[in-house]
Amino acid sequence: MQMIKTNILTLSANIAAMQRIADGAGVRLRPHAKTHKCVEIARRQVAVGAVGLTVAKPAEAAVFIRAGIRSVKLCYPMIEAEAIRQVLSLAREHGAELIFVIDSALGLQVLDGIAAGFGAVVPVYLEVDVGLHRCGVAPDGPALVNLAGQAAASPNLDFLGLTAHAGHAYAATDRDAAARIAEEERLTMLAAKQRLAENGIAAREICVGSTPSIWAQRDFTGITEIKPGNYVFNDLTQLGIGVVGWDQLALTIAATVVSANDTYLIIDAGSKTLTSDLGPHGNNSITGHGRAFTLDEIPGEHPGRTITKLSEEHGWIAHDGKPLPLGTRLVIYPNHSCPVVNLTDRISVTENGTEIAQWPIDARGCS
Template sequence: MNPSPNATPARTLTARDGALAGLETPAVVIDRPALEANIALGAAIAHRHKLALRPHIKTHKSPVIAKLQIEAGAAGITASKTDEALVFIEAGIPSITVAYPLIDRAKISRLIRAAKTKGTDLRIVADSAEGIAVLSGEARAQSHRLPVFLKVDVGLHRCGVDPALRGSLDLAAALERAPGLRFAGLLAHAGHAYGAGTPEGVRKIAAEERELLLGFAEKLYQMGIEVREISVGSTPTVILNDDFTGLTEARPGNYVFMDMTQVALGVARPEQVALSVLATVVSRNDRYAIVDAGSKVMSSDRGPHGSDSLRGFDTVFALGEPDAPALGLTRLSEEHGFVEHGGRKLEIGSRVRILPNHACPVANLADRFAVIDAGGGTEYWPIEARGCVR
């Protein structure tokens, strides 16, 4: 499935072309009205289904945006890496889930110390006896009771326990008994929904995720283990799902920006894509217009978790030509992007807006966002957790 090229995304910022014309390129740009509408959408879904919303900040890595999400009703945020989470603890975010199986005691120590100092509600995941033992040892060393989720594999086959195995029930029981820890519940990420291809396929995966988690929770209840929370993630399965019965929390990340992968899946409309890259044509040949945004800005990631619904890397619109069809960014080298122009006259010095297939890596490659408001005003927001990979 490929989205039909259309001019809708180009129109979203056309009224603010003057602000874009003043930016040095390449620039990672946020359309603030679209950003705020996406934040409101996530908050509304959570409110309607009585879910705690803890958005994953790996998409934006910005405490400024996290605080907008909290102001809209989010209960906290989700992070992946230790240093990433520490940025948000320091920024005063009240509740942080590190949804990554930490097994390094030094990293766990830093997190617990920082959370205790700032009064942060810190929650962590585990999916192995080794991870539980390390978490328990450090929690006891710091006289801290740490909430820990058991991560469950619902089909992505990346991390998590298999809910069909007896050993997974035994691991949950071990977590329940571990000194210094509190069994917080079950947590899953149905990232394989990105390969579903259609909204119906995404909904099917969301339903399977829910059934697997509720079935596993029921087995734990029968063992006398209380499952306080059941947390799910992934933007497609949160935005398109219509049945959250029995679930308590949602952790979408990409929804804050959306991207062309979400458009291709039917999760979002093109005008909802809030993040783009502004680039300048610096050279031209008989096939390509060469722009000053290569893989060190755009990322060569074509989409998450095996998504193959889009050709090429990104979707390109010529600035100031809102009615012209979209073009494709079909090749990348480190500092150059290759826009297949098809005979269109993209002159040297002209500018293009590039809508990424996958927005999350783009944010991690920049040090700031250029944020354009409804009136064309520009602010710069630092991406404070970029490059935090430990």
């Protein structure tokens, strides 16, 4: 039977390593919880110094607010009034800070009106598109000054500053390329901040971050907060870019060879476990749907086996005339850890190969 696992020692080392980066740079760490969706992991991040969490959706925010996380940034362009009203009400009920992000006049209008109805001053960032071309305003376009000015002028909003996501760093071909993207993001954000200052608008905060860009970042000057998420587990994508090593991959899938034919080993982990994700945002460093190793093979010393294709409940591994016995247990490293975690109810926590706990994926499906 397949099982999603995390090595507690590697997980803890990753959490500590990113916190050291933040502390050394003099910036706040607000990790993105969409990767792990797990209250226990969130508490461990906060315990070593994270100021709160970043989340993708209001349902995720609700899970962590109810669990006692005192500061949550909802890093998504919310435009639906009722969803905003519900999550803001929940945050007030639990005494939690809830920070919003806007990138449109509609989002600003809706948030401003709801904040006024609550009689509250709601903190808000303006998202800037630094190259991914997903969400955010252009750093050199009129919306940057117009929306920031309106947010800063509103008595119902506390305009904090600018936020960005250099997700295109996932397409970097090596660590140096990821570092260049991180520096481009930093300089773009500082230039946007300067544009606002020239128009009499103060941007107190500059928040950036994707996991590959932060692992590779060399200069944090002008940045006040970072929000990587994938770093807690890492995966073959981070490995392929070259920002982490095998010893930093904390998430694996235990699977079994259940059948074989002349060409393929068949394992009991398919797309409902591994996902069909080949890597986010244009990453081309990965082939197949994960790398599989027997229990006595050491990643980095042994090449492993590529999972060449998937159906819902089965994975195919080309064995090149060297099939493994039925029943062989395999350790699989996934391409992209974030969607893998979202496909399971619980994660097995191991130490030195022994399960020591199972943690619920509390925000699973909150998308």
